[in-house]
Amino acid sequence: MRLPRIALTMGDPAGIGPEIAVRLANAAARGKVSPAEIALYGAPDVIDEAVRRFAPGSSPRIVPCSDLKFSQMRPGKLDARCGLTALECFRTATLDAIAGKVDAIVTCPINKAAVNLAGIPFTGHTELLASLCGARDFVMMQSAGDLRVVFVTTHIPLAQVPSAVTFDRIVTVTHLLRDAIAAEGVPHPKIAVAALNPHAGENGNMGSEDEKTVKPAVRALENEGIDIQGPFPPDTLFIESIRSQFDGIVSMYHDQGHIPFKMLAFDRGVNSTLGLPVIRTSVDHGTAFEIAWQGQASIGSLTAAYELARKRAVSRIAAS
DSSP states (O other): OOOOEEEEEOOOTTTTHHHHHHHHHHHHHTTSSOOOEEEEEEOHHHHHHHHHHHSTTOOOEEEEOOOOOGGGSOTTSOOHHHHHHHHHHHHHHHHHHHTTSOSEEEEOOOOHHHHHHTTOOOOOHHHHHHHHHTOSSOEEEEEETTEEEEESSOSSOGGGHHHHOOHHHHHHHHHHHHHHHHHTTOSSOEEEEEOSSGGGGGTTBTBSHIIIIIHHHHHHHHHTTOEEEEEEOHHHHTSHHHHTTOSEEEESSHHHHHHHHHHHHTTTOEEEEESSSSOEEEESSOOOGGGTTTTOOOOHHHHHHHHHHHHHHHHHHHHO
16 A cells, blocks of 8 residues: 655744654654655745754655745744645645645644734634635544544634534534544444533523523433533533543534643644545644743654544545
8 A cells, every 4th residue: 555645734934843843854864753755835945944954854746836935934923924825735735635746744734823924814723724625515623643623613702602602513513533543443432522602501591502402402412312412511511531431522612622631631632624625634733932942842743643634544545
């Protein structure tokens, strides 16, 4: 069986993306991580500078996506040109994945503010990827080993969350989570659902959404034969004695799941998108401007993202 082809995007050039990307590519070339054919999507001049500083002697394969020069940017500084470069790297890699030129995409972090500074509305990789793929039913998942969290809503203001948490959306997200867990070799996934309101709404006395929306969705999923429980009070669901009973957790909104997940697995967490025709994983951290281009960044999360993307790509290749 052939090696999987992985598109690795460098992310925002002013952040830690170029450093961790060339270090991972070098680790793969030296057999320090599982083997794959890695193509580094980015600005060649920026990548060459990252190689000189952080992976001397290596020679990653580069797919040019921008003519940005290292001398034109300032490490650790917000820059519209860097935002555009990061966006174009991701867009090019996604189109190559849709065309079948690569088997999976692994993304280094984009700075949303830099993209928006260029006058392009941008809420995140997940939404753009779904748009390019023409997908309607998709969900963000954070994972680290047996800890898996999906999100009914993601990059929207908190004030919009209650109206976006619908019966149909909860059912769709849970199906995608169950299928992803099963694809990892768990035959009968056990799923927990977080409540939207504190104390799971206290039987409607602290918000009606859990009674009117979340509980009916859980019952409907249970009637389908899915092993599911909830809604649980969000403040106790991530305690080890509770979360360890489940293979996946359905979170209602971004920070409800992201905060505990990152507290538990920040240096090894992986962000992936479920429900799409292409495989995409990402680091679970930002551009870290404060340490950019200083040789201090960890490649732990990127390595975990790479290994998960590779695992899924190998399974897809074997099944084809």
